[in-house]
């Protein structure tokens with residue numbers, strides 16, 4: 001790491017319900033954990049960004065579930081009024097999901113942006129992103145007239161496939177900063193396939209409709225990747241042991257492409273996920289909500305990610321999900337912020353995506369090269385729980 005490096009850390013949350021079955025009411029799964037997160041952020045005085053799953057609120061509203069929609073909107077307004085930021089997160093399956101006899105009948109044919117298709121038809125990727133940006137601008141503009149939705153995170157971190165088309169849509173709709181890429185992350189599940197093993201060496205770069213995500217470009221959407229890191233074998237063994245001990249702590253289940261979201265398909269996906277932790281040497285995401293993670297592992301992983309980069313200013317994000325956070329994970333978040341400040345002092349600052357978007361033009365001259373990383377390993381598979 002360049003000794004002069006300034007580290008800008010962006011703490012983020014994907015603000016959403018489980019995509020499969022939810023084992024309790026939305027208050028238990030989303031709103032109460034978010035209240036606890038906002039409390040700890042207030043205690044350690046750190047601004048954060050929540051990526052709101054707007055399709056879920058539209059689905060609830062359209063199906064007469066107004067209490068969820070009202071609570072969702074009220075909490076987002078509170079988030080903005082207390083100095084945090086809100087970005088756009090889209091899980092398109094909600095657009096086609098119906099509420100029958102008190103149960104959500106989940107549609108799993110169109111789960112990612114590219115599956116909506118590009119064009120002007122109903123529920124196209126363009127229409128949905130534009131509707132999402134306008135929805136957040138209208139909802140949150142009432143709270144803060146300066147609010148603009150300029151940040152995006154893809155469902156399951158999947159900007160691929162068809163990344164050039166997706167980037168064009170995002171740019172056209174006013175998105176200026178993205179946080180979907182996680183260097184070296186590869187997913188190959190029945191729900192999602194992504195491969196981020198070839199990305200620029202720089203900590204940050206611009207995505208564009210011409211170059212997609214692999215090549216650096218001088219303008220476009222500024223990418224703030226989620227930090228990733230690997231662990232040694234012994235660390236992985238301890239991680240797995242702690243994971244097994246916390247296995248019962250779940251508020252919902254993962255989604256599969258199967259039309260029926262049975263307990264069996266969820267168990268199968270969970271089993272696959274854990275086997276990969278054990279038998280591969282995967283890339284872990286910088287996140288407080290991965291069961292089995294400890295403060296030491298997070299700090300070591302964060303530092304190893306910083307050491308890989310030589311940029312004078314590094315923007316790096318941490319991904320979390322309120323639905324996966326219990327008291328222990330909320331505490332871990334507070335400890336991570338305190339300890340990071342202790343270790344890096346004035347070199348580190350915590351910002352929102354809104355602040356980064358405002359600085360975006362100034363960051364262009366910092367992007368020196370667009371070299372493609374050649375040291376990416378091809379045999380690493382990671383499974384990201386939020387995607388499932």
Ligand SMILES: [Zn+2]
Nearest residue numbers: 014016155156
């Ligand atoms: Zn999500």
